[in-house]
Amino acid sequence: MMKHAVYGLLVLLGLISTSTAGQTIRGAVLDQSSQQPIPFATLYWPATGQGTLSNENGDFELPAGPVPAQLIVSHVSFQTDTITVAAPADHQRIQLKPAVHQLAAVTVSNAGYVLIRQAVAKIQASQQLAYGKAFYRQLTRNGEQPTEIQEVIYNVKLSPVKVEGVQIANARYARLPSDAQKMYYHFSNFSYLILGQKAVSEGAPSAGRVLLPMRADVVDLYDVRVADVLIQPNGESIAELDCQVREGYANPAFSGKVFINMTTHDLVKLEGTIPNSLGAAMNTDKVQTRNFVYTLAVDYVKREGGNFMNAIRVGVTFEQLVKATGQTRTNRIQGFLLMNDLSNTATVARSAFKRVDIHVEDLKAIQRVTYNPAFWRANAAVRRTPLEENIINAFEQQGVMGTMTFDDL
Known part of the structure; x- marks a missing residue:
């Protein structure tokens, strides 16, 4: 059976839209200077707690709720802006100014290490829990062929460190059948890489843990330098830290950027790569896999x-050789999780939340959910790209959308 539970890593959370037709704001988030789209910007109604992300093309869709209302739009590389929305609209263009750079504000050579330790201490000291909705989307492509898509709405319990528990509220899934010639690569538990993501590395470094720079002993394991300082309109400074794991560290480790608010010591964002298979490699008499690279991005927001x-985003790219055909193709899996409607009160019984566990497979839980196509047409949560819409339509036409099969492939 070609179903793979993916072992050991991190990341990405979501949100859900429940507005009625016609009460929606749609548009794009753009760079004011270049007029280029800004992917994965956060849009958030402070009055209702609902929000979304712009998609890869900078497009967004969001329930309007009572208007006029203020909409906060942010991205770590741009100046946060507050837009007054007078009425629902289909072609809202939101332009963000690039962040002001002021690297000269940092002169202490070990400032990066100090900022990480301060942010880690603040996260570890927080006992706050939040409850709400999370939206998950996953897309798998084997070569150029889309082979798998999954969308889930969770009830979620969240701490500043990690996702503490989930309950599936609604879900749908589809995958194309495989055979000895196609040998499509499927994941039965890719969502664990996102739901199991932690902000802070805990415990001693080991082969069974992915190393992150957000740890108290960062100075022993990472080279950290302040690469930039971004000034926000409210006067707060955000440090962009370049964090590279020390040469010679053999276990799975993240290297990339960490953004920390120098004024509040809050973690703002992690963004980087993990060049490791993390247990997903498969080498048999039929297939070989190699050159795994994981990309990881975790965004934080005050709620x-x-x-x-x-939001948590994970991408996996690797090469797969199908021995029956001699074909080598590049496979890609992308998934993200977006949080929404967070509050201090649980919306479902607290006993309903299940601990995130590598051995609890989402697909088996999704199998028990009745597929409701009309629900999903009205609840995109994060606006689908034309590619994603075309894939879902194609799967619908082939009759595989919403079905679950666990036959040997």
Whole structure:
């Protein structure tokens, strides 16, 4: 059976839209200077707690709610802006100014290490819990062929460190059948890489843990330098830290950028790569896999009196050789999780939340959910790209959308 539970890593959280037709704001987030789209910007109604992300093309869709209302739009590389929305609209263009750079503001050579330790201490000291909705989307492509898509709405319990528990509220899934010639690569538990993501590395470094720079002993394991300082309109400074794991460290480790608010010591964002298979490699008499690279991005936002993960994105790219055909193709899996409607009060019984566990497979839980196509047409949560819309339509036409099969491939 070609279903793979993926072992050991991190990341990405979501949100859900429940507005009625016609009460929606749609548009694009753009760089004011270049007029280029800004992917994965956060849009958030402070009055209702609902929000979304712009998609890869900078496009967004969001329930309008009572208007006029203020909409906060942010991205770590741009100046946060507050837009007054007078009425629902289909072609809203939101332009963000690039962040002001002021690297000269940092002169202490070990400032990066100090900032990380301060942010880690603040996260570890927080006992705040939040409850709400999370939206998950996953897309798998084997070569140029889309082979798998999954969308889930979770009830979620969240701490500043991680996702503490989930309950599936609604879900759908589809995958194309495989055979000895196609040998499509499927994941039965890719969502663990996102739901199991932690902000802070805990415990001693080991082969069973992915090393992150957000740890108290960062100075022993990482080279950290302040690469930039971004000034926000409210006067707060955000440090961009370049964090590279020390040469010679053999276990799975993240290297990339960490953004920390120098004024509040809050973690703002992690963004980087992990060049490791993390247990997903498969080498048999039929296939070989190699050159795994994981990309990881975790965004934080202040909600309900705490600083919580807002969105987690994970991508995996690897080469697969199908021995029956001699074909080598590049496979890609992308998934993200977006948080929404967070509050201090659980919307479902607290006993309903299940601990995130590598051995609890989402697909088996999704199998028990009745597929409701009309629900999903009205609840995109994060606006689908034309590619994603075409894939879903194609799967619908082939009759595989919403079905679950666990036959040997």
